[in-house]
Amino acid sequence: MSHFGRAGPPDIRDTYSLLVLNITFRTTADDLFPLFDKYGKVVDVFIPRDRRTGDSRGFAFVRYKYADEAQKAVDKLDGRVVDGREIMVQFAKYGPDAERIHKGRILEPVEKLKGRSRSRSPRPSSRHRDDYRDRDYRRRNRSRSRDRSDHERHRGRDRDRYRSRSRSKSPDYRRERRRGRYDDDDKDRSRSPKRSVSPPARGSVSPRKSLSPRRTPSRSRSPVARAEKERSPTPKSVSPRGRSESRSPSPQRSDADE
C-alpha cells in the first residue's frame, strides 16, 4: 500500500498525472499519498530520485483516476505547506516518455495496446538513457553552482515564509541561465585581470589546472616551483627529502581550483 514507485507504473491508460513541485527533499510518496488521496482517488505516487545518491529531486508525480479530483487536488493542494515548504501542484506537461499530455491525461500513449507489437519501430538509437543522464547532469551542475550567496539564500528562505505565495522564479531567468553558459565560457577567458589569484605567467603550466599530476613529476614537483606556486614556503618544517618521498597526488592542493 505504501510502496509506490517500486512496482512501476500500474496503469496510465486513463489516469491524470499531477506534478508536485517545490517539495522538500525529505518528503516521500507515503507522505504525499494521504494528502492527495484525501481529495481523490490516487492510483500512483512516484517521486523521482537520483540514481547515484538516491535523494529526492524535489518533485513528485501524483496520478489521479479522475480529472475532477485531480483538478480539485491542484486547487486545494497547490500552495499548501508540506513539511514546512510550500508545494506546487499542477498538471503534468509531459508523460513518462516525454509524451505530450493534456490536463495530465496522456493524449498519445506509447503503445496502442491493441495487440500491436512494439517492434513496429526499429528504434535506431537508444537516446533514452543518454537524454536522461544529460538532463540529470545539467540539473546537478546548476544546483551545485549557485551564484547566490549563503546569507542571501538563508534570508530569502525565511522571507519566503512571510511572503506566503510569491515564487521569486522567472521564466526568463531560466533562458538567461542557459544562454549564460556561453557567456560564462567567454567570460572565463577574459576575466583574467579580475582574478589574480593564479597568475598564468608562472611558467609553462596551464592556467586551468594539472589534470594529470604525474604528467611531469620531476619538474612539477620541483621544490622551487612548488614554493612559488603555493606562495607558502615552509622549507624549515619540511625537508627536501621528505618532500621528495611524499610525492603523492594528495598534497596537490591548488587554491585556483574552481
Next chain:
DNA sequence: GTTGAGCGTT
C-alpha cells in the same frame, strides 16, 4: 550536513 529550477520509474 549542504541544494530549489523543473517534468517520471520495475
